[in-house]
Amino acid sequence: MTVWDRPEPPTRPAPLDRERIVAAAVALADEGGLEAVSVRKVAARLDVGPMRLYGYIATKQELFDLMVDEVYAEILPGEQPGDWREVLRVRADRTRKAALRHEWLADLLGGRPTLGPNALAVGEATLAALDGLADLDTVVRAVETVSAYVTGAIRREIADLRAERATGLSERDWQRASGPHLKKMLDTGRFPELAKFVYDGTDVDAEVSFATGLDWILDAVAAKLARPPA
Template sequence: MSNEAVWDRPEPPSKPSPTPLSRDLIVNAAIRLADGGGLDEVSFRKVAAALNAGPMRLYGYVETKAELLDLMVDEVYGEITPPSPSADWRTGLRHVAHGVRDAAKRHEWFIDLLSNRPHQGPNALTHMETTLATVRFENIDDVLGAVGAVMAYVFGAVRGEITELRAERSTGMTEEQWQRASGPYMQRMLATGRFPTLARVMHESSDSDPAHRFEVGLDYVLDGIATRHNPA
């Protein structure tokens, strides 16, 4: 196995074949499988079958499943358009937040592969650079703090949305239907008087769609950053 990162390792020379291969073809086939059935559908055998190739041929292009997942993540990062260089920090970070959410809605598995350890593919690095560059605070630690706060919110909020979508598919019940089914139990619990704040949530909060809830939460985070860096 090579010690080179997959980004630095050249593809094997092309050979005449009825089923030509390339790293791009392999990655895009893996993405289609993951989009259709989740990450459990991604294996060298299934990717090779989708390309009408033998599994061993894939190892000349990608050596491990971990490398394949990194390549898939980087491909999705490439779909996220960067903020305008002239955007102010708030507009730029809002653009990035929605770009990540939109990408994860197209590729639900994407959120499962995001963590605190940054990805290092070329598209991921470009995404990181343009995101950091939109926050033109003097202190680089302040830049990191602002971007980190926004991305932590985005990852958590989007993961919650995706989890709900998966629950709807596995149970056959929408969030509203699930709430109605659990309504009698919740009413009995609230009637005990032990959960007054939850009772207010149940009876007073306004229903809103996921996009609206995402926007409201994002505003809370951006308002906090603005208060810290533009105190009254």
């Protein structure tokens, strides 16, 4: 039985429900990451004993599942776009923005799908947008491919943000600090392609990089969907 199937216990003696528990857990994670979330800490935030929470959640993993599903409510748009590309683009963009608001989400994306109502609604809307464009296996692989790109790109961006906070160096500051060593290595002539990348490549911000990569992935998906079945 999943956490969504298990009924909540009575609220006595103090009002308590999963909604309040999840809101407290999300707030703790937003402040200090997943390591800041525990049954004891959530209980303290709610000013109740830790054992009270076990009537609502059995494990910390269930709590994480509930937290992820809570954020999925932010990902599902209020109005579904008509074009399948726009559906996938909007989902990707809203997932990235949700992860920037809740950085811990990057640590929980991927892996086994969450079965909460909000996550299922996002999955349903995504598959519905592609329904009839190709056979089911092709549609599922297309969704998996886009999801893999989105998850990887988000994790990389969040990792950069965490590194910036940990070192106290912005991306530009880090580049300046690392510049002398990198120049010395490139001047050896052993890395000509990297040298072209460093000296001639265009530097873009994370949002532009994400959108560009997503367009390329969607182009590849469109080509696959347009290909007649073998």
